[in-house]
Amino acid sequence: xxxxxxxPASTLPMTPVRELSRLAALLRYEILDTPExxxxxxxxxxxxxxxxxxxxxxxLVDDRRQWFKSRVGLEVSETPREISFCTYTILGEEIFEVxxxxxxxxxxxxxxxxxxxxxxxxxxxxxxxxxxxxxxxLCVIDREPRxxxxxxxxxxxxxxxxxxxxxxxxLLAHRYAEQAxxxxxxxxxxxSAVLVTRPDGVVTSVNPTAERMLGHSEQELVGHQLTSALFxxxxxxxRATLLANELQTxxxxxxxxxxxxxxxxRREMSEWRLRHRSGADVPVLxxxxxxxxxxxxxxxxxxxxxxxxxxEQLQLRxxxxxxxxxxxxxxxxxxxxxxxxxxxxxxxxxxxxxxxxGQLAGSFAPIIARVYALDRSALLGSIREAAAxxxxxxxxxxxxxxxxxxxxxxxxxTPLQQVDGSVLWHGFVTDITxxxxxQLELERQQEMNRRLLEALSEAVIACDADGCLTLFxxxxxxxxxxxxxxxxxxxxxxxxxxxxxxxxxxxxxxxIPLLRALHGEHVxxxxxxxxxxxxxxxxxxxxxxxYTSDGQPMGAVAVLHDITERKRIERLQREFISTVSxxxxxxxxxxxxxxxxxxxxxxxxxxxxxxxxxxxxQQNSQRLNALIDDLxxxxxxxxxxxxxxxxxxxxxxxxxxxxxSNRNYAEQHGVVLQLGACPAVTVEIDAMRLQQVLSNLLxxxxxxxxxxxxxxxxxxLSDGRVRISVRDRGPGISADFRERVFQKFAQADSSDxxxxxxxxxxxxxxKELIERMGGQIxxxxxxxxxxxxxxxxxxxxxxxxxx
Amino acid sequence: MKQLKRILHVEDVPSxxxxxxxxxxxxxxxxxxxxxxxxxxxxxxxxxxPDLILLDVMLPQMDGIELVRQLGxxxxxxxxxxxxxxxxxxxxxxxxxxxxxxRQVLSKPFDPLQLAAQLQQVWEAEHG
Numbered sequence: 001x002x003x004x005x006x007x008p009a010s011t012l013p014m015t016p017v018r019e020l021s022r023l024a025a026l027l028r029y030e031i032l033d034t035p036e037x038x039x040x041x042x043x044x045x046x047x048x049x050x051x052x053x054x055x056x057x058x059x060l061v062d063d064r065r066q067w068f069k070s071r072v073g074l075e076v077s078e079t080p081r082e083i084s085f086c087t088y089t090i091l092g093e094e095i096f097e098v099x100x101x102x103x104x105x106x107x108x109x110x111x112x113x114x115x116x117x118x119x120x121x122x123x124x125x126x127x128x129x130x131x132x133x134x135x136x137x138l139c140v141i142d143r144e145p146r147x148x149x150x151x152x153x154x155x156x157x158x159x160x161x162x163x164x165x166x167x168x169x170x171l172l173a174h175r176y177a178e179q180a181x182x183x184x185x186x187x188x189x190x191x192s193a194v195l196v197t198r199p200d201g202v203v204t205s206v207n208p209t210a211e212r213m214l215g216h217s218e219q220e221l222v223g224h225q226l227t228s229a230l231f232x233x234x235x236x237x238x239r240a241t242l243l244a245n246e247l248q249t250x251x252x253x254x255x256x257x258x259x260x261x262x263x264x265x266r267r268e269m270s271e272w273r274l275r276h277r278s279g280a281d282v283p284v285l286x287x288x289x290x291x292x293x294x295x296x297x298x299x300x301x302x303x304x305x306x307x308x309x310x311x312e313q314l315q316l317r318x319x320x321x322x323x324x325x326x327x328x329x330x331x332x333x334x335x336x337x338x339x340x341x342x343x344x345x346x347x348x349x350x351x352x353x354x355x356x357x358g359q360l361a362g363s364f365a366p367i368i369a370r371v372y373a374l375d376r377s378a379l380l381g382s383i384r385e386a387a388a389x390x391x392x393x394x395x396x397x398x399x400x401x402x403x404x405x406x407x408x409x410x411x412x413x414t415p416l417q418q419v420d421g422s423v424l425w426h427g428f429v430t431d432i433t434x435x436x437x438x439q440l441e442l443e444r445q446q447e448m449n450r451r452l453l454e455a456l457s458e459a460v461i462a463c464d465a466d467g468c469l470t471l472f473x474x475x476x477x478x479x480x481x482x483x484x485x486x487x488x489x490x491x492x493x494x495x496x497x498x499x500x501x502x503x504x505x506x507x508x509x510x511x512i513p514l515l516r517a518l519h520g521e522h523v524x525x526x527x528x529x530x531x532x533x534x535x536x537x538x539x540x541x542x543x544x545x546x547y548t549s550d551g552q553p554m555g556a557v558a559v560l561h562d563i564t565e566r567k568r569i570e571r572l573q574r575e576f577i578s579t580v581s582x583x584x585x586x587x588x589x590x591x592x593x594x595x596x597x598x599x600x601x602x603x604x605x606x607x608x609x610x611x612x613x614x615x616x617x618q619q620n621s622q623r624l625n626a627l628i629d630d631l632x633x634x635x636x637x638x639x640x641x642x643x644x645x646x647x648x649x650x651x652x653x654x655x656x657x658x659x660x661s662n663r664n665y666a667e668q669h670g671v672v673l674q675l676g677a678c679p680a681v682t683v684e685i686d687a688m689r690l691q692q693v694l695s696n697l698l699x700x701x702x703x704x705x706x707x708x709x710x711x712x713x714x715x716x717l718s719d720g721r722v723r724i725s726v727r728d729r730g731p732g733i734s735a736d737f738r739e740r741v742f743q744k745f746a747q748a749d750s751s752d753x754x755x756x757x758x759x760x761x762x763x764x765x766x767k768e769l770i771e772r773m774g775g776q777i778x779x780x781x782x783x784x785x786x787x788x789x790x791x792x793x794x795x796x797x798x799x800x801x802x803x
Numbered sequence: 804m805k806q807l808k809r810i811l812h813v814e815d816v817p818s819x820x821x822x823x824x825x826x827x828x829x830x831x832x833x834x835x836x837x838x839x840x841x842x843x844x845x846x847x848x849x850x851x852x853p854d855l856i857l858l859d860v861m862l863p864q865m866d867g868i869e870l871v872r873q874l875g876x877x878x879x880x881x882x883x884x885x886x887x888x889x890x891x892x893x894x895x896x897x898x899x900x901x902x903x904x905x906r907q908v909l910s911k912p913f914d915p916l917q918l919a920a921q922l923q924q925v926w927e928a929e930h931g
Contacts, residue, residue, distance in 0.1 A: 585890060585911070585912065586816050586818075586819060588912065589819060589911060589912035590816070590818030590819050590822050592912060593819070593822035593823070593912075593914075593915040594818075594821075594822050596914065596915050596916050597822065597826055597829065597830075600916050602825075602829040602830050602916075625912055
């Protein structure tokens, strides 16, 4: 710290009030320690001359010194604050004058007075900033005592005020320079091209981005008309026409095209293709701003050009993608006032609406015009609704396509609310005519299938792979007395009233044809009873599993055929046959009995001439008896009234008995019955019914054997069962008869009945009887090589039974 | 041994009645009283005093079983064998008949040429 060698006790100057603020104000001017400037030196020179002093200073007082911005007649550039005269000056508002420092107690010991520069006279006027701070002084100094004249004082004050103005200008210039630098930096680093023009459009400056973007150096552009240098004439012409229409005033195809909207208060961006130095086009988005000075005088224009090449690339990419997409992609902008436009539409719009993207630039109307008239209000309604709810939009509608005719299209889009309340949609529209046609055809077929199902006299029921019922046609609902319900298969028998043919025993779930089919079984003619309507309904059920085209199980279907009426008729038939048979029996017994008595001559010798006729009558009455016996047996078997007195007994005696009983009948046909091998076994049988079966088989064999042949009855044992066979050497069973051998009234030839006798019930009854006794019946035959009828019964070794 | 001679025959169907009677008379040489109903049989049984009674189960008004019960109150059926001639008889009824003392059940239709011999067998089984 440089403390002056003065006597501080008497001379220490006071500190101005608000000293900190004053110092801040001083610093704000950023003038301390700056180089000498002639503008300031002019003032000190003037002050020195006018006040006729050798020394004049512009002194600025900071916290520790006074620093001279300009000085005349003094070598030092600063002195400590403590010894400065100016410190006193800045305390007041007016000129501070010391006529003779040696005479002034405040300064008589001041080193500046007693030493170099030997000050005797000092007069300073404060330099007061516009906001009232005394920053320093403009002062004049002499080495002789003296006084300023009034004129000189006034001059000094005026000069002081000028110095402050100079400070202000200095500050302003500084600020301007800073701002200009900043602006330049901004311009230089701007990512957009910036070109500044005069009001007439002549370029005055260009930033580096513009140079880069357009390939022109600043020198090449400055001084040239912007539009003629960079814009294409046709484009200007087009835009001028458009604007002229819009603004209802003629617009010249020059720089006015860019500025005209601005003069209507519209600041807009427009797309242009500027000429690159190479001749290529540069796509840009151009914005123009007017530059006004403080007096609102138009000074020029700032033209910003944003490079759209990147966006164009994106656009191109989008177009290429869009071209791969069937149908059209779009971006649709919709405002609450109903105004709308398409910021983007892919070329596919031709495929959908027969329009080009260009036709949709301004308006949505061309599309509406192409929408099938009946679909328009629904379409507009759905747009409004989706815009209101901001929900994904999806609608199918028809389009009157100029080339394709009436087509179906499907539109999907997602609305996005914009800050201004409008809605921006992104979406696509595809031609679904083919799909729609297929769908309509499918619906038509489904409708036809449905009607078919409803028209069927059968009940149709289907379930899916999980066993959930999916279909009950009308008949199925009617018969089950209910519609499909989501109940598990276990509950079907009770829910749908499914019973065994007896109408009493409920079906077990595993017996239900539909479920059996679901497990892969092919169910054919399964008889069951439905009680859904109270009255038992007998049905035959056919059920099959369903598979998808690739073989996956997809459920099952059952078709129920109502046989209630058939059953009723069959029952009536049986009752009728039963009644008739019973009624025939009594008179037939009388006839047979009477003929028997006559033929046995108990009533006296029958005349020879009557024998033949009486024999015929007797034989035929016996045949009738046999038929009625068979009919009544069949009836009993059907009605379940046939009783079996099962008794375990040796087999062989039964075979021997059968042979004896039928020997006479065989002899009548010239056939010999023979007993072959017979193992020693017992069988549990009703002897009378076994005899009936053996009699049927033996008499058939005898009947169909040629005279002189043998019929062999034999038995063999295998696997705990005994097989009893009757083998003949007759013509065998023809292929077409094999299926029906054991059916009722089945005979190989309808004429057989008359030729060979027999009721056509024998084998059917035999089958029933054997099955009721736990056995099986069958035959083997080769046509022309005889037949072998057999039946098998469970058997046990004889030794075990009778040790 | 007492000879089988007199047979009471109850049968409502006239043609059967005639054939049966002739068969028994001509082939067996028996004396036969044919009654068309149970009532007629009850009225005449004591006067006729048969050695054997042959009857049908299905009779009008009173069926054969009821008839046997009522006959049992008039005559001693231990001495006079009863034979049924029937087309429809269920096994449980057969059991019932045996308890009433019925000796034999012959099935209809019967062979008239065999009938006399069948009855003779029953008689001999009883008295032989």
